[in-house]
Amino acid sequence: MAVYTDITDAELEAFLSEFDLGAPLVFKGIAEGIQNSNFLLETERGRFILTIYERGVAHEELPYFLNLLRWLAEHGFPSATPVADRHGQLLSSLRGKPAAIVGFLPGLSVRRPTVEHCREAGRGLAWLHQAGAGYPGRRANDLGQAAWAPMFEPLQAAAEGFKPGLAATIKSDLEVLARAWPKDLPSGVIHADLFPDNVFFQNGVFAAAIDFYFACDDFLAYDLAICLNAWCFEPDGSLNVTAARAMVAGYQSLRPLSAAEREALPVLAWGAAMRFFLSRLSDWGMAAAEGAFVRPKNPMEYERKLAVHRAAQGGGGLMLFGEAGQ
Amino acid sequence: MAVYTDITDAELEAFLSEFDLGAPLVFKGIAEGIQNSNFLLETERGRFILTIYERGVAHEELPYFLNLLRWLAEHGFPSATPVADRHGQLLSSLRGKPAAIVGFLPGLSVRRPTVEHCREAGRGLAWLHQAGAGYPGRRANDLGQAAWAPMFEPLQAAAEGFKPGLAATIKSDLEVLARAWPKDLPSGVIHADLFPDNVFFQNGVFAAAIDFYFACDDFLAYDLAICLNAWCFEPDGSLNVTAARAMVAGYQSLRPLSAAEREALPVLAWGAAMRFFLSRLSDWGMAAAEGAFVRPKNPMEYERKLAVHRAAQGGGGLMLFGEAGQ
Numbered sequence: 224m225a226v227y228t229d230i231t232d233a234e235l236e237a238f239l240s241e242f243d244l245g246a247p248l249v250f251k252g253i254a255e256g257i258q259n260s261n262f263l264l265e266t267e268r269g270r271f272i273l274t275i276y277e278r279g280v281a282h283e284e285l286p287y288f289l290n291l292l293r294w295l296a297e298h299g300f301p302s303a304t305p306v307a308d309r310h311g312q313l314l315s316s317l318r319g320k321p322a323a324i325v326g327f328l329p330g331l332s333v334r335r336p337t338v339e340h341c342r343e344a345g346r347g348l349a350w351l352h353q354a355g356a357g358y359p360g361r362r363a364n365d366l367g368q369a370a371w372a373p374m375f376e377p378l379q380a381a382a383e384g385f386k387p388g389l390a391a392t393i394k395s396d397l398e399v400l401a402r403a404w405p406k407d408l409p410s411g412v413i414h415a416d417l418f419p420d421n422v423f424f425q426n427g428v429f430a431a432a433i434d435f436y437f438a439c440d441d442f443l444a445y446d447l448a449i450c451l452n453a454w455c456f457e458p459d460g461s462l463n464v465t466a467a468r469a470m471v472a473g474y475q476s477l478r479p480l481s482a483a484e485r486e487a488l489p490v491l492a493w494g495a496a497m498r499f500f501l502s503r504l505s506d507w508g509m510a511a512a513e514g515a516f517v518r519p520k521n522p523m524e525y526e527r528k529l530a531v532h533r534a535a536q537g538g539g540g541l542m543l544f545g546e547a548g549q
Numbered sequence: 550m551a552v553y554t555d556i557t558d559a560e561l562e563a564f565l566s567e568f569d570l571g572a573p574l575v576f577k578g579i580a581e582g583i584q585n586s587n588f589l590l591e592t593e594r595g596r597f598i599l600t601i602y603e604r605g606v607a608h609e610e611l612p613y614f615l616n617l618l619r620w621l622a623e624h625g626f627p628s629a630t631p632v633a634d635r636h637g638q639l640l641s642s643l644r645g646k647p648a649a650i651v652g653f654l655p656g657l658s659v660r661r662p663t664v665e666h667c668r669e670a671g672r673g674l675a676w677l678h679q680a681g682a683g684y685p686g687r688r689a690n691d692l693g694q695a696a697w698a699p700m701f702e703p704l705q706a707a708a709e710g711f712k713p714g715l716a717a718t719i720k721s722d723l724e725v726l727a728r729a730w731p732k733d734l735p736s737g738v739i740h741a742d743l744f745p746d747n748v749f750f751q752n753g754v755f756a757a758a759i760d761f762y763f764a765c766d767d768f769l770a771y772d773l774a775i776c777l778n779a780w781c782f783e784p785d786g787s788l789n790v791t792a793a794r795a796m797v798a799g800y801q802s803l804r805p806l807s808a809a810e811r812e813a814l815p816v817l818a819w820g821a822a823m824r825f826f827l828s829r830l831s832d833w834g835m836a837a838a839e840g841a842f843v844r845p846k847n848p849m850e851y852e853r854k855l856a857v858h859r860a861a862q863g864g865g866g867l868m869l870f871g872e873a874g875q
Contacts, residue, residue: 231660231661232657232658232659232660232661233660233661235657246752247657248655248656248657248751249655249656249657250657251579251580251581251589252579252580252581253577253578253579253580253589254577254578254579254580255577255578263577263579263589265655329574329575329591330574330575331558331561331573331574331575331576332558333558334557334558334559335557335558335559425574426572
């Protein structure tokens, strides 16, 4: 939850005078997004979300994200459509901070996804990949495989603090991942953070994806690997193979994976677990140092996922392709 | 801003199954209310606010507040209408905490009220007093005049910490107020906290009042005195007499004050300033002790208002009745 910037009625009125949205009827801060301030805004023209970008999103990258949202909307994908001001600009300024208005999306996210939610999320991800094809914006994945070893350097003591011996295990993982990481798979715009709280459903059907502020260029199958980790694990740390197969099947119902992608998926999932383990380990330390109010996510959830993927390399693999017809 | 209780989709579904509101379409935490968790809830039947009562509101008093909201709605006053469950109950339970659903109110609050906003707020307050007449619920004002001296006892050092000599000034004020406090004025249900953030306007017209969790029985004119302090002071600490006159005139357009109420208004405003000075002084100390995240309001804003009212007793009064026709 977060509303870092307080907006007065006079400021809102001045801001809205640059848009063709009519008079404001409702304006409420909403508890969504950790690094930005978000407001529900209703005007004579409809319902919107007003986002004020605080720290955490590099301001020079905002045009990439906003243009991507516009591209996706133009290509029929259900994400928040940015609203241009009278000058055609998607990015405005409020209280000296970057700000944007996007359309309001109805729908509910799920906390404990069922197998069918996983299937729908997989289908939604493939839809996103298809809609994003051809987007001319470019953004390197600054949390991609090449970044992990440097990320871990200053975090070794923190890892040992969680579990003695973990630093050596992670170092070994990083070496294996560097050798095994695919060099050439179908690439494009990925969401890179499509966790359950970033997906809306309506009547059990995929309705929308939100929060594109990690979107970047990378292997499309890596995005699916991120989702497998985020959606298909049980609270006890085990992979729900039924859910994972449903997610892969849902994905393939729109975009069949190539043989190379299928083969790479287990190592991509291992790497995806590494990426979130490392960022959570880093956030954990920073939150402790700053006495932050927002409780960071425990990195050890992803340490357990790493262990599952590590073990699968030596054993029979993840068996992700078990549904009929795959 | 506050969302203290996190609700899963499964919990929401189970909760809503007790209501006749159809399936949920939207559910978002909103940054409103300091002591409760509030959620925007949209279902097939419309838009609502779901409130989970945390600490700060005595749970045994919730029926008084919810029944008052129902009474006001039945008597045409624009406040949030509580929604009864299938058993006719207004008060439910979620995660083991009391919870209620009320109708969603459109409208925007104003940060810096104009003279015309003050006039409309005065009119809205009189409307509330008229609509509340006859409400059978009873609740003593536990922050009323009799409570102030005991409240101040443990806060004397805190007052001195803000300004040397202030404790003696407050003690003297408390004695004068005890002697001068009216004994017999028209009484009834008062809002007791109708600050600008608790009033919604639409096109400059009073549209609704919210946040009734200080409502109680007291002098109706004391409620107007609270509003004069909350709405009609300039940032430099001076009373905007034009705004105050407009507020009184707006109030009297619906409910003319008696001669006794008019005469009492300056001392009621002095006492109203004392009530908020004391509660803010208390909150300030507690927040410091607890390292609270929510920044408390500075009590010295109300120390300046106290000074204005104190000075007015010896001088020409507040001159609140200057508009034509009063």
